[in-house]
Amino acid sequence: MAVLTPSEALLEKAGKLIDRAIAAGADQADAVVVRHRSTSVSVRNGQVENTNSAEADDFSLRVFVGQRVGSVSAGEGADEDALAARAVAMARVSPEDPYAGLADKEYLATDWPDLDLFDATEPGADALTETAREMEEVALGVEGVSASVGAGASSGMAGLVLATSHGFAGAYQRSGFSRSVAVIAGEGTRMERDYDFDSRVFYDDLDPAAQLGRMAGERAARRVNPRRLSTASDITVVFDPRVARGLIGHLVGAINGAAVARKSTFLRDSLGKSVATPALTLRDDPRVRRGSASRPFDGEGVAAAPLTMIEDGILQQWYLASPTARELGLTTNGRASRGAGGATPSPTNVRIAPGEVTPEEMIRSVGTGLYVTELIGQGVNLLTGEYSRGASGFWIEDGEIAYPVSEVTIASNLRHMFAHMILADDIDPKYAIAAPTIAVEGMTLAGD
Template sequence: MTSEIDSAALLSRASQLIDLARKAGADAADAVVVRSRAHSVSVRLGKVEGTESSESDDFSLRVFVGNRVASVSANPGFDLNALAERAVAMAKVSPEDPFACLADGADLAKSYPDLELFDPTEVSTEQLREAALATEAAALAVSGVTNSSGAGASAGMGGLVLVTSHGFSGHYMGSRFGRSVSVIAGEGTGMERDYDFDSRLYFADLDAAEEIGRRAGERVVKRLNPRQVPTGKNVTVVFDPRVARGFVGHIAGAINGASVARKTSFLRDKMGQQVLKAGLSITDDPLIVRGPSSRPFDGEGVSGKRLVMIEDGVLKSWFLSTATAREIGGGLKTNGRGVRGGTSVSPASTNLALEPGDISPEELIRSVGAGFYVTELIGQGVNMITGEYSRGATGFWIENGELTFAVSEVTIASNLKDMFMRVTPANDIDRDFGIAAPTLAIEGMTLAGR
């Protein structure tokens, strides 16, 4: 892979699109190229099941005529003039949108840093095949593992080229490498399934295939012979980091400006109020060098900066794009969190983290005494309008501060408003994921068992 594949040519083509859109009658416009290159290999039980490769440069042109906006997309090789004229014609007959606009010129990045997001390492199909096979073999070698659901390895790159009619022109590329495996332990009705994976920007940073496989095998064997536990209230539930990342994702969704504007967030009226347990903070930083979700500028050409979204439990910021900030009102401006999704821009987090506490996960579990340690959640029982939370769960029972027997077929329930106020973090945060969270203990949940 190379990071500069036709970047200059793509920037030139996008600039031409902007000029032609203006000549066709657009008051303002931006052009985006979202590029991707990827290849992967999947195996099962020692045999290759599939090899896939993909490559694309997807162009999008967004034009504004007064308060009317339209967007069109095309693949390489399209007629620039025809695309520009079509977009402007569509905009002229579109309904008015009082909030849609380009970012203000004053907010645009005048320069942007090299965040070292691209690793040019070439990984052959044969190397991917060997890694996938090694990952699966290591998992199957764990005593008690009886079958495989498959393993895979992948390598890819992606990036963004953006040009706007009021002066911004920029591009960046990022790489991504991954390995994963899913295996089964037990027989018949006593079978259990689990998985492990790793995903990194730099190939050399990937966990060894054998390590990923071993972890997957050990995880699934521990889940054998699960029990149900009695229904109870005021149960302390501990989320392992994998599950905790999803929990922090719910926080991100609740403080997304798009949800606030649509009035679909249960935190929409909570700005400046305590929404998380005192002492806890949520940070978001797009400028971390080699960060998993870093970007030098957003989908509108705005440079973001590190934000403390929730500080000492108090809500300080929404995730905002330009249009979302205008829709919410109150003098808000974009904070560089706009993400291109097809032909639209919506706000989203970057490198998001619930900052860790001071105690180890082992100490946190000991402090619980008796409770439920969750390793996997099932179902989609989260209502982001009310905060109601109800999920199927599997994991391990905590007794006398230790993990004991496996537990399955239970449901945990509460309200996210209450859960946010009762959460205690450990210190084992892993920042190699776009959403980072340590082990979390949440008091006062309801557990429905037998």
Template sequence: MPHEIDSANLLERAEQLVQLALKAGAEKADAVVVRSRSKGVSVRLGKVESTEASESDDFSLRVFIGRQVASVSANPGFDLTALAERAVAMAKVSPEDPYAGLADESDLAREIADLELYDPTDVSSDSLRESALAMEDAARSVAGVSNSLGAGASAGMGGLVLVTSHGFSGSYAGSRFSRSVGVIAGEGTKMERDHDFDSRLYFAELDSPEEIGRRAAERAIRRLNPRQVPTASNLTVVFDPRVARGFVGTIAGAINGASVARKTSFLRDRMGQQVLKAGLNITDDPLKVRGSSSRPFDGEGIVGKPLTMIEDGVLKHWFLSSSTARELGLRTNGRGVRGGTAVSPSSTNLALEPGDISPEDLIRNVGTGLYITDMIGQGVDMITGEYSRGASGFWIENGELTYPVSEITVASNLKDMFMRITVANDIDRKFGVAAPTLAIEGMTLAGL
């Protein structure tokens, strides 16, 4: 692992599958092959718990007869002709979908950029085991750590091959290397747990096992002896970057075209209006070189251009695939993602762009408030925007982090929260969703 994707062979099979579908009676068709290779090692308390390896090539075929559509999938070794004929037979008895169809031919990628997504470094199982053990050893060596939740290291690759009946043929591959460890600090009823991790496209860019282990231990120890705080209203809450990334993911869900079409987003009627605090920008860039979620073309063969989804607080774009765009009377922006046999819109390298203030100054300006390091449960109603989630973190007093707090709930409405965000300058763009430390004013805290 990873092995370079055998694009020529897979492209040939996908092309055969499309031609057989047309021969069987389809008017249009596309075929996708998703290739994955991975191996990983997990350890706990100095012993290997599992060593895993997997390989798969998953074929999917979509066929269209007018507005009737059917999709089938299979593993390697299937009969190409039989699969194509089955898909066409299914399409003939399927109800019409007014928005179904391939992407417009004029939108298809003519060139496929090299985004440097693939690192051919072959990491052995022995090396993965050594990394996992080193992470755990580093974490357990920190005074105050009492137990281990385990550590793991993995290496893998994924590849996509796409062929359509109207002229697109392409493939790309990406690698992925990751390390993670979780530990417990304290004893008895006063135990606290936490974790740390890193994930990169290039093996040499991974944080060292020792650094990851140390960070996990320090996070767990900082949480010891938490207190509860009184219920409060109109409180400023600060999200550390790990939590802020999840919050930005919530924003992405609210501007996903599929949610808008289903009327399950509270922002569905807000295109062209201010939805975030003035000065805030959310960008999405599928063409970032070595980007964690980059792709030279989407699941329909379209090059997605970098977009500012929300500019100066104003909503400018939905995430769109072809079918979702048709339903909304718009044009796709190349955000279609294959999920099994379906295509749905999704973000790529998404970022809430940073501000000018340091996280230390941001916290100092809060005075009294809450700094959240972890959130529990879902508690988000995307139709109304109501937001209520369990949280833990640290109390802010006189502009400084003081004691740990837990067993609290923070609540507000996303419409209000979006208009009260202040962002720091500490963004880390190594993940597919990037966000700096951010503060949100006017939240309610349910505590004692």
């Protein structure tokens, strides 16, 4: 008798859950198993503060009785018959949902490529501890650094097993490794904090611990003795890639079909229209090899394929899962994420086409402005597009980084910001959102 792999065994169990659900009275059903395994270590001043290890397989069964939906979740070892009966009973007393149902069978993936998403390396708690200590030690050795906030390293994997009553069965797993360190530079009321981190699918792709520590220390040291700025309008703000990714994340959130259906995005009437500078093209690609957000199929089993979401500033499509697509009178484009409650749209690997200037050339062309390295607060309203965030970074003067600044607020409207972006060429594809340095003209700065 052949021995089943862990994924095959979970797929078999998911199939049995579906069979029991149909026997209990469901018209359709799907079963998901989300796998988690992780080990993490954090240190401060060379001493281990926390060591955590976790492992779980969480089952979720979703059933459809007509247009009524019921979902239940359980851990390993749950009574399958009881789980199925409970899900069907819940569905029968639920309100009807006209958009409920599995993805249309014609869109299901029948095969998929190997995206090279799993590294079996297990560094272990001792190796993670040594990595964290090395990052911290190197960071503390940078001139001007006065204290450690802490350092950490982790390894783990996450997997998805999905089976449906209309014939889909698939599984994949993705490994993940990360390192981070944060330190303080300066003394007393002039202390400033900064950090560096890295996260990769493959262990050997991580930035060296010493490099991360040195960068964190140098960033913190550069921020010592910041100045305040006077309130001004029509300022050019340059977003460092670390914060530019968040800016592009707001754009991605604004073109999510779920937000469109809820009428909670300021771009809800913008399909086929200009939503950004003509220099901006945004692609979403779930098939990036070793990509941090790659997946061979989506949370409904729909085939994954690259999409151009915005081309030359023109919005081409929304992020869609089947229920959202039905509500909007469209068809899914394979961007469903599956949670215990159902399928909702979400991005995969977001890639911005690079600009034609280097970050240095961009800063020189700005002349006078603000280079932002950190944002504070949640002052972004996707319903109206209003944007107001606390910021710190560096003042740009005569085309050069002049001195550190802090305790300022930058404000504008996202519609204006997207239309007035200038993109640099420094794309780093290792992140789920790969955004370059971005300059935005015509923002307001609130200071003293």
